Amino acid sequence: MSEKSEQPEAESPSVRGVYGISVAAELSGFGVAALRLYEEYGLITPGRTGGGTRRYSDYDLARLKRIAELIEAGVNLVGIGRVLDLETRTGDLERDNRRLEADNAQLRAENTASGAEDDTANTGPTGEAASQPETGRPGRRRRPAAGQRTRLRDGPSRQRATGDHH
Template sequence: MAERSSGGAVPVPGSDRAVYAISVAAELAGIAVQTLRLYEQHGLITPARSSGGTRRYSGDDLVRLQRISQLSGAGVNLAGIGRILELEDDNAALTAERDQLRADADEPPEPTGEAGP
């Protein structure tokens, strides 16, 4: 049995850190390795690559695979899934940009160092 360090907690990789091999990612996502490769061929997911060329998937990739599985289960074809994911990504980027603009507008303006009239 493996021992834990005296810190107690086992470190968990960040959701954007690509650490899972293709077989592990497929198992965690509940899909076959060949299906995962098919999704990659269709551009639905793009895993990071190690220096040796091995696919590495992140927690964010696993979330995306769950979304792909949901859409596929609802009867959406791969082209449709690609378009939906693209629109969802665009929407998320626009929402983040809007939120940043709102936050910037709420901040008091920085002094310019110029003397006023």
């Protein structure tokens, strides 16, 4: 698993490793050997002191709880690693999606505001809208005229039927 995917969200208050391995083992219900094995498999990555002593955080303990749930469900350690990685990636994608949705909403609001300014710029000297070609109602697709080519969403262009059969 990548380093980035193993790191919790920066705003999480419990990412600092404060528990030694024996305390983490007691709090998690796993033995010390199991914690070392899970680290070997990359399921957890406790912090280390300058002397190399493992330090487990509340984030690590929550991850161990999730590992216990997956073990109880019958998932092996390799599968657990994959599940945890996918859950982390899904969380990252959901955060990115929320950010993009907020960015889109802001851009739409800015576009609507600038569109209102454009509408006032398109009026003639009498205050009436300058003549523009009719485009139909917004959000509705216009059908091509007979004989025009249409583009299918995921396929090749097709000829629109003109009513006369060859």
